[in-house]
Amino acid sequence: MTRRIWIAGIVALLLEAALSAMSGEAMRRPLFDWWQRAAPRDLSGTRVHVVLIDAESIAEVGPWPWPRYHMGRLTEQIAARRPSAIGFDMTFPEPDRVRPDLFARLYPELSPEAAAEVQALPPMDKLFGQVIGGAPVVLGRAGVADDGGDPAQLIVDPEIKGKLPPRLPDYPRAIANIPELEPWALGHGLLNGQPDGDGKVRRIPMLVKAGGRPMPSLSLELARVALGEEELRTDAGHVMVGRQHVPVDESGDMLLRFGHFPSTQISSAVDLLRQGFPADAFAGQIVLIGLSATGTPDIVATPLEAEAFGTLVQGQAVDAILRGGWLDRPRWAAPLEWALGALLSLLILLLAARRRWLLLPVGLAIALPIGCWLAFDLGSLLIDPLRPLLLAGATALGVAAATFVEARRERERLRGALVQEQIASAATGAELQAARSIQLGMLPPREDLAAFDPRLDIDALLEPAKSIGGDLYDVIRIDADRVAFLVGDVTGKGVPAALFMALSKALAKSVVLRGVPSLADAAFILNEELMRDNSESMNVTMLIGIIDLSSGETVLMSAGHEDPLHIGRDGAIAIHKLDGGPPFCIVDFPYPDEPMKLAPGETLVIISDGVSEAQNGAGALFGHERLLEALQGKASATAMVDAMRDAVRVFEEGTDPTDDLTVMAIRYLG
Structure with missing residues (x-):
C-alpha cells in the first residue's frame, strides 16, 4: 500500500515539475506584482x-x-x-x-x-x-x-x-x-x-x-x-x-x-x-x-x-x-525553490502514514511564503514560494488520491472480513450466552435464597461485566443450624476468569462440606487445592463465613476480600474490620478465624469491588459513601441488594461496567 502511495505522489510531483518548468516566469509575475503593490518603494527622498x-x-x-x-x-x-x-x-x-x-x-x-x-x-x-x-x-x-x-x-x-x-x-x-x-x-x-x-x-x-x-x-x-x-x-x-x-x-x-x-x-x-x-x-x-x-x-x-x-x-x-531600489532574483533562487519543493514533497511521502507528523510539512508550507515575503520586503529578493508549494501540493494530491483509492480497497476488504467476523461472532455470542446461562445456573437462585431458612433473611446478586465473569457467591447448609456463605472475585474477566470462578466455587463448597474443624483449616486446604494446577497464575479474593442460626454466632475468614458492612438493628452501618490475609493462590498463609455475633435484626452485607470501584463517564469511583447512602432505611435483604445494584447503575450513567458486580445481604432473624 505504501509503495503505491509513493508511486502516485512521485508521478504527481513530476507532472507538476514539468508544468512549472514550462510556465517559468509567467507563473511568478502576478505574485511579485502583488508584493510590489503591497509594499511599494519609498521615493520620498x-x-x-x-x-x-x-x-x-x-x-x-x-x-x-x-x-x-x-x-x-x-x-x-x-x-x-x-x-x-x-x-x-x-x-x-x-x-x-x-x-x-x-x-x-x-x-x-x-x-x-x-x-x-x-x-x-x-x-x-x-x-x-x-x-x-x-x-x-x-x-x-x-x-x-x-x-x-x-x-x-x-x-x-x-x-x-x-x-x-x-x-x-x-x-x-x-x-x-x-x-x-x-x-x-x-x-x-x-x-x-x-x-x-x-x-x-x-x-x-x-x-x-x-x-x-x-x-x-x-x-x-x-x-x-x-x-x-x-x-x-x-x-x-x-x-x-x-x-x-x-x-x-x-x-x-x-x-x-x-x-x-x-x-x-x-x-x-x-x-x-x-x-x-x-x-x-x-x-x-x-x-x-x-x-x-x-x-x-x-x-x-x-x-x-x-x-x-x-x-x-x-x-x-x-x-x-x-x-x-532594484529587485534581485539571485542565481541560487531557482535551485533553492526546486530544493524546497523536493524537501516538502519528500516529507509528505515519508509522513503520509503518520498523520500527526504531517503538521511538520504543513508548518513549513505556512512558513515558506512568510519567509519569501520577508526576503522581498526587507532585502528586495525575489524568491518564489509558489513553485515549492505547487510541487508539494501536487505530491499531497497524488498521495491523497492514492490513499483514497487504497482506503476504499481496504474498506472493501474489511467489509468482507467484517461479514466473516460477524458470522463467527454470532456463533461465539451464542456460545458465550450459553456459558453465561451455565455460569449463573451454578449460583443459588434468588427465589431459593428467600426460602432458605425462616431464621435467615438472605439475598444475593451477581451481574457480570461481560457475558461471563469471575465473581462468585454461594450459600451452603452444613447441618440443621449451621449455614456457610461466601463471596469471591477472580482476577480478570471473560472466559479464563469464568473457568477459574467455577473451579473456585466447586472447591470452596467441597472443602466447607468436608466437616473441617475450623474455617482457618478450610482456608488452608482451599488455598492449597487452588494453587495445585494454577498454571495461569490467577488468584481469587474470597470472604467465607459460617453462621449458627440457633445463636447468631458467626465465624468469618477473609482472603484479600473487601471488609463486610455490619448493619445494626437501629440502622447504623459500620465497616466490620477483618485481619484476613492475601488472596488465594499467592502464598501459603495461616488465615485466621475471626468470630463475631449477629443479634436478631442485624445484617451483614458483603460486596465485590465491582460495587465500590464502579466508575462513571468522568472516571469517578462509586466509593463507600454512596454505598452507605443506598443502604440507609432498607429493612430486608432483597431491598438492600436491589438498592445497591440500582445505585451503581445510576452512577455509571449508562457507561459499560468496569467490573463484575456481586452483592450479598445476610439478615439474622433469630
Missing part, C-alpha cells in the same frame, strides 16, 4: 526631478515638436538652477522646423535686404547645441532594426570594462540626434526597453548594443554623469557605477522595485518658462525631461499602475541606481 511637457505646456507654447528656441530656453532655465545632470527622454533626429532659411522662403514678400538679414540669423539648432554644451546634458538615442544611422559613428562616452551580459540586445542601427546637438552633450543613453510578455514594464535596460558596440541606457548614463564617474564596469550579473553594484539579468536589464513618484518632484515645463520658478529648485538633483501631453504618448503599464508615464519610470530607474 529621491534626488530625481521630472519636468513634463504636459497639456498645459502644449496649450501655452504650441504643438509638439517645439521649436528649438523653446527647448533651448527650457534647458537654460533648468541649468540655471544647478542640477547635477539633465536628461532628455526623447530624441532630436530632425532639424528645427523654424530655421531662418526656411522662414525666409516662406515669406517671399520680404525685401531682399530683410530676407538676407533673416537668413543671416544663427539657426536655433546651433544655439540649442551651445546651450546643451554649457549644461550637464544627457541626450537619448534609440536602437532600431533599420532606417537608422551607422552606430559605428556614434560617440560612446564612458568606457565599459568587464565581461558583458551574454544576451545583450544588439540593434544593427540607431537613431541619434542631429549633428548640431549630438557632440555637445556630456553623455548619451539608449532609450530602448521592451515590456514583458503581458505588456507590463518590470525591467529597465542598463546596457544595450548598437552595431555590436555596448552603450549605456539613458537611466544608467544619467546616474554616471550625476556621480561624476568616467567609466562603467561589469561582471557576472552586475553593472557597477561608482560604488553601486546594480544586479542585471543576462539581457542586461535591472528588475525595478516600483513606487509612487512624489508629486513634489514633478513640474510642468511651462512653469519653468514663466517667471517666478525657485532659483535653487534643482540644486544637486537630476532633472529628466519627458512628454505627457495628449498626442505625445509615452504610456506604459507597470505592476503598480495600468497607465504610467514612461518618463516617470525612467526617473524611478535613475533613483534606483543611485539609492538602491
Whole structure:
C-alpha cells in the first residue's frame, strides 16, 4: 500500500515539475506584482526631478515638436538652477522646423535686404547645441532594426570594462540626434526597453548594443554623469557605477522595485518658462525631461499602475541606481525553490502514514511564503514560494488520491472480513450466552435464597461485566443450624476468569462440606487445592463465613476480600474490620478465624469491588459513601441488594461496567 502511495505522489510531483518548468516566469509575475503593490518603494527622498511637457505646456507654447528656441530656453532655465545632470527622454533626429532659411522662403514678400538679414540669423539648432554644451546634458538615442544611422559613428562616452551580459540586445542601427546637438552633450543613453510578455514594464535596460558596440541606457548614463564617474564596469550579473553594484539579468536589464513618484518632484515645463520658478529648485538633483501631453504618448503599464508615464519610470530607474531600489532574483533562487519543493514533497511521502507528523510539512508550507515575503520586503529578493508549494501540493494530491483509492480497497476488504467476523461472532455470542446461562445456573437462585431458612433473611446478586465473569457467591447448609456463605472475585474477566470462578466455587463448597474443624483449616486446604494446577497464575479474593442460626454466632475468614458492612438493628452501618490475609493462590498463609455475633435484626452485607470501584463517564469511583447512602432505611435483604445494584447503575450513567458486580445481604432473624 505504501509503495503505491509513493508511486502516485512521485508521478504527481513530476507532472507538476514539468508544468512549472514550462510556465517559468509567467507563473511568478502576478505574485511579485502583488508584493510590489503591497509594499511599494519609498521615493520620498529621491534626488530625481521630472519636468513634463504636459497639456498645459502644449496649450501655452504650441504643438509638439517645439521649436528649438523653446527647448533651448527650457534647458537654460533648468541649468540655471544647478542640477547635477539633465536628461532628455526623447530624441532630436530632425532639424528645427523654424530655421531662418526656411522662414525666409516662406515669406517671399520680404525685401531682399530683410530676407538676407533673416537668413543671416544663427539657426536655433546651433544655439540649442551651445546651450546643451554649457549644461550637464544627457541626450537619448534609440536602437532600431533599420532606417537608422551607422552606430559605428556614434560617440560612446564612458568606457565599459568587464565581461558583458551574454544576451545583450544588439540593434544593427540607431537613431541619434542631429549633428548640431549630438557632440555637445556630456553623455548619451539608449532609450530602448521592451515590456514583458503581458505588456507590463518590470525591467529597465542598463546596457544595450548598437552595431555590436555596448552603450549605456539613458537611466544608467544619467546616474554616471550625476556621480561624476568616467567609466562603467561589469561582471557576472552586475553593472557597477561608482560604488553601486546594480544586479542585471543576462539581457542586461535591472528588475525595478516600483513606487509612487512624489508629486513634489514633478513640474510642468511651462512653469519653468514663466517667471517666478525657485532659483535653487534643482540644486544637486537630476532633472529628466519627458512628454505627457495628449498626442505625445509615452504610456506604459507597470505592476503598480495600468497607465504610467514612461518618463516617470525612467526617473524611478535613475533613483534606483543611485539609492538602491532594484529587485534581485539571485542565481541560487531557482535551485533553492526546486530544493524546497523536493524537501516538502519528500516529507509528505515519508509522513503520509503518520498523520500527526504531517503538521511538520504543513508548518513549513505556512512558513515558506512568510519567509519569501520577508526576503522581498526587507532585502528586495525575489524568491518564489509558489513553485515549492505547487510541487508539494501536487505530491499531497497524488498521495491523497492514492490513499483514497487504497482506503476504499481496504474498506472493501474489511467489509468482507467484517461479514466473516460477524458470522463467527454470532456463533461465539451464542456460545458465550450459553456459558453465561451455565455460569449463573451454578449460583443459588434468588427465589431459593428467600426460602432458605425462616431464621435467615438472605439475598444475593451477581451481574457480570461481560457475558461471563469471575465473581462468585454461594450459600451452603452444613447441618440443621449451621449455614456457610461466601463471596469471591477472580482476577480478570471473560472466559479464563469464568473457568477459574467455577473451579473456585466447586472447591470452596467441597472443602466447607468436608466437616473441617475450623474455617482457618478450610482456608488452608482451599488455598492449597487452588494453587495445585494454577498454571495461569490467577488468584481469587474470597470472604467465607459460617453462621449458627440457633445463636447468631458467626465465624468469618477473609482472603484479600473487601471488609463486610455490619448493619445494626437501629440502622447504623459500620465497616466490620477483618485481619484476613492475601488472596488465594499467592502464598501459603495461616488465615485466621475471626468470630463475631449477629443479634436478631442485624445484617451483614458483603460486596465485590465491582460495587465500590464502579466508575462513571468522568472516571469517578462509586466509593463507600454512596454505598452507605443506598443502604440507609432498607429493612430486608432483597431491598438492600436491589438498592445497591440500582445505585451503581445510576452512577455509571449508562457507561459499560468496569467490573463484575456481586452483592450479598445476610439478615439474622433469630
